Amino acid sequence: MEFQMNKVVDSIQQAIKASGLKDGMTISFHHHMRNGDYVMNMVLDAIAQAGIKDITVNASSFFDVHAPILDHIRNGVVTGLECNYMSSLIGKAVSEGILEKPVVFRSHGGRPSDMEKGTSHIDVAFVAAPTCDWSSNCTGRIGKSACGPMGYAVSDAMYADKVVAITDNLVEKLDDISIDGKYIDFIVNVDQIGDPKGIVSGTTQITRDPVGLRMAENAAKVIKASGLLKDGFSFQTGAGGATLAASKFVREMMIKEGIQGSFCLGGITSYMVQMLHEGLFKELLDVQCFDLDAVRSLSEDSNHKEITASEYAGVCCDSAVNHLDAALLGATQVDLDFNVNVHTDSNGYIIGGSGGHSDVAAGSKLCIIIAPLTRARLPLVVDRVVTISTPGNTIDVLVTQRGIAVNTKYGKNKELKQRLIDAHLPIMEIEDLKRIAEQYSGVPSPLETSDRVVGNVIYRDGTQIDTIKMVLGN
Amino acid sequence: MRRSMLFIPGNSPSLLMNADVLGADSIIFDLEDAVSPAEKDSARILVRNLLRRFDYDSCEVIVRINSVDTEFWTKDLDEIIPFHPDMIMPPKTNSEDDVRLVSQYIGTLEEKCGMKKNSVKLIPLIETAMGVENAYRIASADERVAAIFLGAEDLSADLRCKRTKEGTEILYSRQRLVVAARAACVDVYDTPFTDVNDDEGIRKDASFAKALGFTGKASISPRHIDAINEAFSPTQADIKYAHEVMNAIEQAALEGKGVVALRGKMIDAPVVARARQVIEMEKAIYGA
Amino acid sequence: MEIIRKAWAGTGESSDAYVLVSPANTLEIEISSVVYNQYAKAIDKAVRETLADLGVEKGTITINDKGALDCVIQARVETAIKRASEAGV
Known part of the structure; x- marks a missing residue:
């Protein structure tokens, strides 16, 4: 030794x-x-x-705490960045062109x-x-x-x-x-x-926003109506307010119907720890803790298991995402082809990244996006997202507060759509959601960007699926 | 169908624009208690603009105006009535005179705007001892009155008793209002349950109100809406029985029988009326 | 209507707008908005509509918009102007 x-x-x-x-x-x-x-x-x-x-x-990932890296970039110490997620403070500098080389975004x-x-x-x-x-x-x-x-x-x-x-x-x-x-x-x-x-830096509290709760409840109803909510059910939610709130409704349904799930995956929160302890799931597969309760549980409970990023979402092996029944994810924009943007805001500034978004969407049987139809006037549904983070063919359902759209564009989900209609859920076409959002907000002027590329979005299989352009005025 | 009524503060744009997606059968845009005296003007104009701009056609719109003893109530009606709210809720209604005062003022505005006479209904809020004593007279005061609504917070203050979760202090008032409303053939709504975080409490309170004969219940929290809707909806067993009753009636009519029995029991007129109500609710909830 | 004193309406909350009006010899409209790139024209048009409806020809109108719908911005402008005019509070 x-x-x-x-x-x-x-x-x-x-x-x-x-x-x-x-x-x-x-x-x-x-x-x-x-x-x-x-x-x-x-x-x-x-x-x-x-x-x-x-x-x-x-x-x-880069977080705001890493902002001193911007000085190292200005001094030439750092000339390239690669990451799966970048918070908005560093994202803003990148979007304004602080780096010569485009940032490489992976999942x-x-x-x-x-x-x-x-x-x-x-x-x-x-x-x-x-x-x-x-x-x-x-x-x-x-x-x-x-x-x-x-x-x-x-x-x-x-x-x-x-x-x-x-x-x-x-x-x-x-x-x-x-x-x-x-x-x-x-x-x-x-x-x-x-x-x-x-x-505990993410948004890991269950939302109190009534619209968020309503969407979360509808998302849980989608899962139930899909037929996937039965013994052996496996599940992942993002840490965002409405997606996390959906787990509350899923939990209530599982208790009511006596369902024993198999595993919860992903970033783990205290809420999932509670569901493990209540016996609703046999195990938690944990690649990252979002709060200190989850940290404590990992060291104390043998059914709370640590996994590697590769075991979580890797493409070279049979990773856990491929065994997911249902996943609930957020979005800053969704387009008519169901492509999802979680990289940039409506002004083109980098505010995030895929994280596990595109991996989970690709692996899960039922991938549900939950997002409000407008945020501070900006419509969620657009003709074309500013940045494609997750390709539309891996998304199944979009839940908003004014309606639910099922993705049948790629010849799939026809049966799912009928099941949701039969369950009296407010099903409409994604074009309708866009139209409704624009009835409220008006049609937004299209975003103009510079031609210079500041980021390349690399899909999980290694291919490039989009570029992020520098914002104008810099 | 109006099982649940949700209060929305009148000066909050983000809540007002999403008021119709929270599951409530009716939304109450509140210009009274939820708005401070200094902001009465801005809430009034904001609510008027939203009513002018959006249909809110998936639910009924009620506007709670300020009470007739304030300087605000006529201004509230001046702005709101031209944009066709389904109902106006005058608070602190003490007597039939209060109702008629508001009704007449609405009438002149309807005429001025070329609206159909009596197209805007009233749901007087009864929240004083005097109002409870006059409940039947209030409920039958005017053609516009479509429902009455009990407000227990102000009432318990007026009664000089403590407002409790169990609600023993308002039991008499609740029953008095139910009887008054039914005698006047109008609907009757129960006071909100005020503990936002007590999920079991709202369920119990709503079921109790239903058992007393209320048509529905108001809420100050979107979180209570599902529990209220559930309590005031027919159960699956109710629906099944209602269809059996109607089928038996039809069958009897075909066979030319005068007396109908189902499961060995006579089906009389009240049973048929109840079955019709249940099927109407079923259609309203689940679609035709 | 004439703006004879300084007045304001609205809040700085999301989906709302804060509007400040003050007397001036010419009409000036200043707009800052979190959705400026997408809706600057729409906001300007909405403000001018309300000014025309109220017959306001002069004054400084400052809009600080946090993603309010046009009808919300118009409500805030109208309230501020009524508060700033002779008939106001």
Whole structure:
């Protein structure tokens, strides 16, 4: 055991030096600490101090806490970004053209798959590890900065040339591990890798908005009418208000009808933990915790299982998304072909990314989008989305507060549509939803963008499905 | 069919524009308690513009105006009546005179706007001891009165008793209003249940109101609407029985029989009337 | 109607607009909106319609729009102008 401790180096600077990081290389990070992450900023500061330039940063997600990266971009330390999701603060700078190179947007499943295939190469991975042992095994379940699973970092650890684990809790021996110590080359022990309170950075509260609740209830009714809600049912929701609220209604239906589900997948919230403890589902398959109750449950309950990004949504293997019955997802825009935009807002600014959106849509038997028909006047349904994040042929149903559209464009869902009509749900065509939205709001002027590309959207299979253009006036 | 009535604050654009998707049979645009005195003008103009712009044809629109002892009620009606609300709800109705005052004013506006006479109905809100005592006279005061509605919050203050979840303090008033309304052949609506987070409580309270004879119930929270609709809808067993009754009647008519029996029981006129009501509700809820 | 004093109406909430009007010798309309790119023309048209209906020819009209429908913006403009005029409060 003793010799393994040789991997411990004194500082991030030393680890960077030992890793052989040079100008032009690609480094990676995971986003399990979400908006509480300290590691990316610490590492980039150290890289800047070392005088290294032209670095591409591949992070599973960028949050507002990572805004200092914008200075490193301006100084030429960072010249490329790759991610599955980018919050609006960094998204705004990218949309205004801060980078020469377009950002590469993947999905949670596409990112590890591209590493496995070798089409995405990481020179040095920096892994925030809430706890690390003397054999350099890592876990996210315990420690003062516990974040739950470390699933998004597993492919980085396996496929990067060098891997640096950065921890604030070094212990003798771990039993449950997220990442095997054999993949770790260096360990740095620091004061604090993050603020666990920042993990709860998404919208993980059940909405109190009456329109959101009404849509959520209708989405749950769609699931019931589809015939999928029976023993063995499997389910995923996004963390957004209305999608999360739908799980409340699904839960009530399962209790009422005595249904025992198989698994809940995805980003896990306390609400799903409750459903596990109530016996409604046999297990939770958890790639990421959205709140601290979920973190606690992962370390205490053996039916709450940690999975890797690849096991969650990868395309190279039979991942969990392929076994999903129903999935509930959000959207900023949906077009007449049911293509969904979760990357950009109506003005063309980057405000997010696929995350697991396109993976879950592709894998699930029934993919339901829930979104209000207008948001602050802007119509949800448009002729063509600003950015295609998830192709329409993987979407089955759109639920809004003024009607539900079933996607029968691709020769599918005819039976589903009839079932929903028979269940007295307010079924209409997506063209009708667009027309109704425009009755309220008026027809919006079309968005004008620059020709310069600031982002490429790479689908989970590795093909490019859209580009994101620079906003005008910059 | 009006089982549930949902109050929507009159000065909130986002709530007003989505008021018709929350599952309520009727929506009450509130210019009274939900609007502060300094904003009465802006709420009145906002509600008027929304009524002018949108049909709200999937539900009935009621506007609660300010009471006749304020300076606002005529201004409220001046703006609102030309845009055809289904009903006006005058609050703090104490007597038949209060009803007639409002009705006459609406009448002059209807005439001025070339609207059909008595096309706007009234649902007086009874929320004082005097109003309860005069309930039958209020309910039968005017052709416009289509329903009366009990408001227990102000009433319990007027009665100098505490408002409780169990509602013992309003039991007499509830029953008094039901009898008054039925005697006057108008509908009758129960007071809102005010604990927004008590799902079991609203279910019990709505079922109790239904058992007392109320036509439906108002709500201040969209979260209560489903429970109210459920309590005031016929059950599947009710619907099945109603169809059996109607089939038996038809069959008897074909066979030229005068007396009809179903499951060994005589079907008399009240049973048939009840079955018709149930089938009407079924059609309204589930479509033809 | 004539704008003889400063007055306002509306709120800064989503789907609402905050409207400020004040006396001036010419008519000036200033619009800021979260949906400016999509609806600037529609908002301008809606405001002018209401001004014409009320016979307002002069004044500074400042609209801070948070995605309000045209009929909501018009209600806020009308309220502000009535509050700012002789007959107002």
